[in-house]
Amino acid sequence: MHRLQNNIAIVVGAGQTPGATVGNGRATAITFAREGATVLLADRDLASAEETRAAIEGEGGRASSIEVDITREDDCRRLVATCLERYGRIDVLHNNVGIGAHDAGVTGTEVEHFERIFRVNLEGPLLTCKHALPAMRAEGGGVITNVSSIASVAAATGLVAYKTSKAALNALTQTLALANARYGIRANAILPGLINTPMAIEGISAARGVDREQLIAQRDRQVPLGKMGTAWDVAAAALFLASDEAKFITGVLLAVDGGQSARIG
Numbered sequence: 001m002h003r004l005q006n007n008i009a010i011v012v013g014a015g016q017t018p019g020a021t022v023g024n025g026r027a028t029a030i031t032f033a034r035e036g037a038t039v040l041l042a043d044r045d046l047a048s049a050e051e052t053r054a055a056i057e058g059e060g061g062r063a064s065s066i067e068v069d070i071t072r073e074d075d076c077r078r079l080v081a082t083c084l085e086r087y088g089r090i091d092v093l094h095n096n097v098g099i100g101a102h103d104a105g106v107t108g109t110e111v112e113h114f115e116r117i118f119r120v121n122l123e124g125p126l127l128t129c130k131h132a133l134p135a136m137r138a139e140g141g142g143v144i145t146n147v148s149s150i151a152s153v154a155a156a157t158g159l160v161a162y163k164t165s166k167a168a169l170n171a172l173t174q175t176l177a178l179a180n181a182r183y184g185i186r187a188n189a190i191l192p193g194l195i196n197t198p199m200a201i202e203g204i205s206a207a208r209g210v211d212r213e214q215l216i217a218q219r220d221r222q223v224p225l226g227k228m229g230t231a232w233d234v235a236a237a238a239l240f241l242a243s244d245e246a247k248f249i250t251g252v253l254l255a256v257d258g259g260q261s262a263r264i265g
Protein backbone atom coordinates (compact mmCIF):
# COMPACT_ATOMS: atom_id res chain seq x y z
CA MET A 1 0.00 0.00 0.00
CA HIS A 2 1.24 3.48 -0.85
CA ARG A 3 1.06 5.68 2.20
CA LEU A 4 0.99 9.01 0.33
CA GLN A 5 -1.12 7.90 -2.63
CA ASN A 6 -2.54 10.91 -4.53
CA ASN A 7 -0.80 13.36 -2.22
CA ILE A 8 0.87 16.53 -3.43
CA ALA A 9 4.02 17.23 -1.42
CA ILE A 10 6.40 20.17 -1.49
CA VAL A 11 9.92 19.36 -0.32
CA VAL A 12 11.88 22.54 0.30
CA GLY A 13 15.60 21.89 0.07
CA ALA A 14 15.11 18.85 -2.16
CA GLY A 15 18.56 19.13 -3.70
CA GLN A 16 21.65 18.42 -1.68
CA THR A 17 25.20 19.29 -0.81
CA PRO A 18 27.37 17.24 -3.18
CA GLY A 19 29.04 14.21 -1.63
CA ALA A 20 29.30 10.48 -1.26
CA THR A 21 25.94 9.89 0.46
CA VAL A 22 22.35 11.00 -0.01
CA GLY A 23 21.09 14.14 1.78
CA ASN A 24 18.01 14.36 4.02
CA GLY A 25 15.92 16.41 1.59
CA ARG A 26 16.66 14.24 -1.42
CA ALA A 27 16.02 11.00 0.50
CA THR A 28 12.71 12.39 1.79
CA ALA A 29 11.59 13.50 -1.69
CA ILE A 30 12.44 10.08 -3.14
CA THR A 31 10.66 8.31 -0.25
CA PHE A 32 7.52 10.44 -0.67
CA ALA A 33 7.46 9.66 -4.41
CA ARG A 34 7.94 5.93 -3.76
CA GLU A 35 4.87 6.12 -1.51
CA GLY A 36 2.74 7.60 -4.27
CA ALA A 37 3.12 11.35 -3.78
CA THR A 38 3.72 13.82 -6.57
CA VAL A 39 6.58 15.95 -5.31
CA LEU A 40 7.40 19.58 -6.05
CA LEU A 41 11.15 19.85 -5.51
CA ALA A 42 12.13 23.33 -4.35
CA ASP A 43 15.72 24.41 -3.98
CA ARG A 44 17.94 27.43 -4.39
CA ASP A 45 20.15 25.16 -6.46
CA LEU A 46 17.92 24.16 -9.38
CA ALA A 47 20.46 21.77 -10.90
CA SER A 48 20.55 19.81 -7.65
CA ALA A 49 16.74 19.67 -7.47
CA GLU A 50 16.78 18.42 -11.05
CA GLU A 51 19.09 15.57 -10.02
CA THR A 52 16.49 14.58 -7.43
CA ARG A 53 13.78 14.77 -10.10
CA ALA A 54 15.83 12.51 -12.37
CA ALA A 55 16.22 9.99 -9.54
CA ILE A 56 12.48 9.99 -8.87
CA GLU A 57 11.47 9.77 -12.53
CA GLY A 58 14.06 7.03 -13.04
CA GLU A 59 12.04 4.93 -10.59
CA GLY A 60 8.75 5.78 -12.28
CA GLY A 61 7.73 8.46 -9.76
CA ARG A 62 6.24 11.91 -10.37
CA ALA A 63 8.07 15.15 -9.60
CA SER A 64 8.95 18.58 -10.93
CA SER A 65 11.43 21.21 -9.81
CA ILE A 66 11.40 24.88 -9.00
CA GLU A 67 14.16 27.34 -8.12
CA VAL A 68 13.34 29.06 -4.85
CA ASP A 69 15.34 30.99 -2.26
CA ILE A 70 13.28 30.75 0.92
CA THR A 71 14.83 33.93 2.33
CA ARG A 72 12.81 35.83 -0.29
CA GLU A 73 9.12 36.16 0.44
CA ASP A 74 8.26 36.55 -3.24
CA ASP A 75 9.89 33.19 -3.92
CA CYS A 76 7.84 31.53 -1.17
CA ARG A 77 4.67 33.07 -2.58
CA ARG A 78 5.62 31.85 -6.07
CA LEU A 79 6.42 28.38 -4.72
CA VAL A 80 2.90 27.95 -3.38
CA ALA A 81 1.26 29.51 -6.45
CA THR A 82 3.27 27.19 -8.70
CA CYS A 83 2.25 24.13 -6.71
CA LEU A 84 -1.41 25.12 -6.96
CA GLU A 85 -1.09 25.84 -10.70
CA ARG A 86 0.69 22.55 -11.46
CA TYR A 87 -1.15 20.23 -9.10
CA GLY A 88 -4.23 22.02 -7.69
CA ARG A 89 -3.46 21.63 -3.97
CA ILE A 90 -0.86 21.06 -1.25
CA ASP A 91 -1.12 18.12 1.12
CA VAL A 92 2.39 18.14 2.60
CA LEU A 93 4.90 20.93 3.14
CA HIS A 94 8.27 19.56 4.20
CA ASN A 95 10.73 22.28 5.25
CA ASN A 96 14.15 20.63 5.05
CA VAL A 97 16.46 23.60 4.47
CA GLY A 98 18.95 24.39 7.21
CA ILE A 99 22.44 25.88 7.35
CA GLY A 100 25.11 26.46 9.96
CA ALA A 101 28.04 27.91 8.04
CA HIS A 102 30.26 30.39 9.89
CA ASP A 103 28.58 29.73 13.24
CA ALA A 104 31.47 30.30 15.62
CA GLY A 105 29.87 30.56 19.04
CA VAL A 106 28.90 33.63 21.02
CA THR A 107 32.23 35.43 20.86
CA GLY A 108 33.23 34.36 17.34
CA THR A 109 30.11 34.72 15.21
CA GLU A 110 29.78 37.75 12.97
CA VAL A 111 26.37 39.42 13.03
CA GLU A 112 25.92 38.97 9.27
CA HIS A 113 26.37 35.19 9.63
CA PHE A 114 24.09 35.04 12.68
CA GLU A 115 21.40 36.88 10.75
CA ARG A 116 21.85 34.74 7.64
CA ILE A 117 21.43 31.51 9.64
CA PHE A 118 18.24 32.84 11.25
CA ARG A 119 16.85 34.00 7.91
CA VAL A 120 17.39 30.56 6.37
CA ASN A 121 16.59 28.31 9.35
CA LEU A 122 13.69 30.23 10.89
CA GLU A 123 12.33 32.96 8.63
CA GLY A 124 12.44 30.69 5.55
CA PRO A 125 10.16 28.00 7.04
CA LEU A 126 7.96 30.75 8.50
CA LEU A 127 7.50 32.21 5.00
CA THR A 128 6.78 28.91 3.26
CA CYS A 129 4.17 28.16 5.95
CA LYS A 130 2.73 31.67 5.74
CA HIS A 131 1.96 31.16 2.06
CA ALA A 132 0.99 27.47 2.15
CA LEU A 133 -1.38 27.70 5.11
CA PRO A 134 -4.22 29.57 3.34
CA ALA A 135 -4.36 26.84 0.69
CA MET A 136 -4.24 24.06 3.30
CA ARG A 137 -6.96 25.74 5.35
CA ALA A 138 -9.15 26.07 2.27
CA GLU A 139 -8.56 22.37 1.51
CA GLY A 140 -9.55 21.39 5.05
CA GLY A 141 -6.20 19.97 6.10
CA GLY A 142 -2.54 19.39 5.46
CA VAL A 143 0.74 18.42 7.03
CA ILE A 144 3.76 20.59 7.79
CA THR A 145 7.04 19.04 8.86
CA ASN A 146 10.00 21.18 9.82
CA VAL A 147 13.48 19.68 9.95
CA SER A 148 15.09 20.96 13.12
CA SER A 149 18.07 19.36 14.87
CA ILE A 150 18.92 17.61 18.10
CA ALA A 151 21.28 20.54 18.59
CA SER A 152 18.18 22.57 19.48
CA VAL A 153 17.81 20.67 22.75
CA ALA A 154 21.17 19.00 23.38
CA ALA A 155 24.64 20.39 24.00
CA ALA A 156 26.07 21.89 20.82
CA THR A 157 29.42 23.27 21.89
CA GLY A 158 30.58 26.18 19.79
CA LEU A 159 27.27 26.67 17.99
CA VAL A 160 25.04 29.60 18.78
CA ALA A 161 23.10 30.67 15.67
CA TYR A 162 22.41 27.12 14.51
CA LYS A 163 21.28 25.94 17.94
CA THR A 164 19.12 28.96 18.76
CA SER A 165 17.56 29.14 15.29
CA LYS A 166 16.58 25.46 15.49
CA ALA A 167 15.22 25.96 19.02
CA ALA A 168 13.12 28.79 17.62
CA LEU A 169 12.02 26.50 14.78
CA ASN A 170 10.77 24.02 17.40
CA ALA A 171 8.76 26.83 19.00
CA LEU A 172 7.44 27.90 15.59
CA THR A 173 6.35 24.30 14.95
CA GLN A 174 4.38 24.15 18.20
CA THR A 175 2.80 27.53 17.42
CA LEU A 176 1.84 26.29 13.95
CA ALA A 177 0.37 23.11 15.42
CA LEU A 178 -1.83 24.86 17.96
CA ALA A 179 -2.94 27.69 15.67
CA ASN A 180 -3.91 25.33 12.84
CA ALA A 181 -5.29 22.24 14.58
CA ARG A 182 -8.81 23.55 14.12
CA TYR A 183 -8.24 23.53 10.34
CA GLY A 184 -7.13 19.89 10.34
CA ILE A 185 -3.52 20.88 9.74
CA ARG A 186 -0.79 19.04 11.64
CA ALA A 187 2.68 20.48 12.22
CA ASN A 188 5.62 18.55 13.64
CA ALA A 189 9.39 18.80 13.73
CA ILE A 190 12.01 16.16 13.12
CA LEU A 191 15.16 16.53 15.21
CA PRO A 192 17.90 14.59 13.42
CA GLY A 193 20.92 13.66 15.49
CA LEU A 194 24.23 12.77 13.88
CA ILE A 195 23.39 11.77 10.32
CA ASN A 196 25.85 10.63 7.66
CA THR A 197 25.02 13.18 4.97
CA PRO A 198 27.33 15.28 2.78
CA MET A 199 26.18 18.43 4.56
CA ALA A 200 27.57 17.03 7.79
CA ILE A 201 30.52 14.91 6.69
CA GLU A 202 31.93 16.70 3.63
CA GLY A 203 30.80 20.03 5.11
CA ILE A 204 32.38 19.65 8.54
CA SER A 205 35.54 17.90 7.33
CA ALA A 206 36.17 20.78 4.91
CA ALA A 207 35.27 23.52 7.42
CA ARG A 208 37.39 22.09 10.26
CA GLY A 209 40.11 20.48 8.18
CA VAL A 210 39.37 17.07 9.73
CA ASP A 211 39.98 13.79 7.90
CA ARG A 212 36.68 12.39 6.56
CA GLU A 213 37.10 8.85 7.93
CA GLN A 214 38.22 10.15 11.33
CA LEU A 215 35.18 12.42 11.46
CA ILE A 216 32.86 9.52 10.64
CA ALA A 217 34.43 7.34 13.35
CA GLN A 218 34.29 10.18 15.86
CA ARG A 219 30.59 10.83 15.14
CA ASP A 220 29.72 7.13 15.19
CA ARG A 221 31.21 6.83 18.69
CA GLN A 222 28.86 9.50 20.05
CA VAL A 223 25.69 7.60 19.09
CA PRO A 224 24.23 5.16 21.66
CA LEU A 225 23.10 2.85 18.82
CA GLY A 226 26.75 2.76 17.71
CA LYS A 227 26.58 4.45 14.33
CA MET A 228 25.31 7.64 12.73
CA GLY A 229 21.93 7.52 11.05
CA THR A 230 21.41 7.98 7.33
CA ALA A 231 19.16 10.32 5.40
CA TRP A 232 16.81 7.35 4.87
CA ASP A 233 16.20 7.25 8.64
CA VAL A 234 15.16 10.89 8.56
CA ALA A 235 13.03 10.22 5.45
CA ALA A 236 11.26 7.33 7.19
CA ALA A 237 10.27 9.65 10.05
CA ALA A 238 9.13 12.28 7.54
CA LEU A 239 7.00 9.69 5.74
CA PHE A 240 5.39 8.57 8.99
CA LEU A 241 4.58 12.14 10.04
CA ALA A 242 3.17 12.97 6.59
CA SER A 243 1.03 9.84 6.46
CA ASP A 244 -2.37 9.14 8.00
CA GLU A 245 -0.66 6.84 10.49
CA ALA A 246 0.29 10.06 12.30
CA LYS A 247 -3.19 11.61 12.04
CA PHE A 248 -3.38 12.16 15.82
CA ILE A 249 0.15 13.54 16.08
CA THR A 250 0.76 17.27 16.02
CA GLY A 251 3.11 19.66 17.81
CA VAL A 252 5.66 16.89 18.35
CA LEU A 253 9.45 17.27 18.27
CA LEU A 254 10.54 13.84 17.06
CA ALA A 255 14.19 12.98 17.69
CA VAL A 256 15.76 10.70 15.07
CA ASP A 257 19.10 10.36 16.78
CA GLY A 258 20.01 6.80 17.72
CA GLY A 259 19.35 7.56 21.39
CA GLN A 260 21.56 10.62 21.79
CA SER A 261 18.89 12.83 23.35
CA ALA A 262 18.00 10.12 25.90
CA ARG A 263 21.20 11.18 27.64
CA ILE A 264 19.53 14.46 28.57
CA GLY A 265 17.11 12.55 30.78
Ligand SMILES: NC(=O)c1ccc[n+]([C@@H]2O[C@H](COP(=O)([O-])OP(=O)(O)OC[C@H]3O[C@@H](n4cnc5c(N)ncnc54)[C@H](O)[C@@H]3O)[C@@H](O)[C@H]2O)c1
Residues within 6 Å of the ligand: 012, 013, 014, 015, 016, 017, 018, 022, 023, 024, 025, 026, 042, 043, 044, 045, 048, 068, 069, 070, 071, 096, 097, 098, 099, 120, 124, 147, 148, 149, 150, 191, 192, 193, 194, 195, 196, 197, 198, 199, 200, 231
Ligand atom coordinates in the same frame (compact mmCIF):
# COMPACT_ATOMS: atom_id res chain seq x y z
N1 LIG B 1 23.15 15.87 8.51
C1 LIG B 1 23.02 15.99 9.79
O1 LIG B 1 23.80 15.41 10.56
C2 LIG B 1 21.91 16.84 10.35
C3 LIG B 1 21.72 16.82 11.72
C4 LIG B 1 20.70 17.59 12.26
C5 LIG B 1 19.88 18.34 11.43
N2 LIG B 1 20.09 18.35 10.08
C6 LIG B 1 19.20 19.16 9.27
O2 LIG B 1 18.87 18.51 8.06
C7 LIG B 1 18.55 19.50 7.07
C8 LIG B 1 19.40 19.40 5.82
O3 LIG B 1 19.72 18.13 5.48
P1 LIG B 1 20.27 17.80 4.02
O4 LIG B 1 21.11 16.62 4.20
O5 LIG B 1 19.14 17.75 3.05
O6 LIG B 1 21.19 19.09 3.66
P2 LIG B 1 21.77 19.52 2.26
O7 LIG B 1 22.68 20.66 2.52
O8 LIG B 1 22.31 18.33 1.52
O9 LIG B 1 20.48 20.02 1.45
C9 LIG B 1 19.87 21.22 1.75
C10 LIG B 1 19.41 21.86 0.48
O10 LIG B 1 18.86 23.14 0.85
C11 LIG B 1 19.19 24.05 -0.17
N3 LIG B 1 19.13 25.42 0.35
C12 LIG B 1 20.02 26.04 1.16
N4 LIG B 1 19.63 27.30 1.38
C13 LIG B 1 18.47 27.48 0.70
C14 LIG B 1 17.59 28.58 0.54
N5 LIG B 1 17.83 29.77 1.12
N6 LIG B 1 16.49 28.42 -0.21
C15 LIG B 1 16.23 27.22 -0.81
N7 LIG B 1 17.04 26.15 -0.72
C16 LIG B 1 18.15 26.28 0.04
C17 LIG B 1 20.58 23.66 -0.62
O11 LIG B 1 20.83 24.14 -1.94
C18 LIG B 1 20.53 22.15 -0.52
O12 LIG B 1 20.24 21.53 -1.76
C19 LIG B 1 18.85 20.85 7.68
O13 LIG B 1 17.68 21.45 8.17
C20 LIG B 1 19.81 20.47 8.80
O14 LIG B 1 19.86 21.46 9.81
C21 LIG B 1 21.09 17.61 9.54
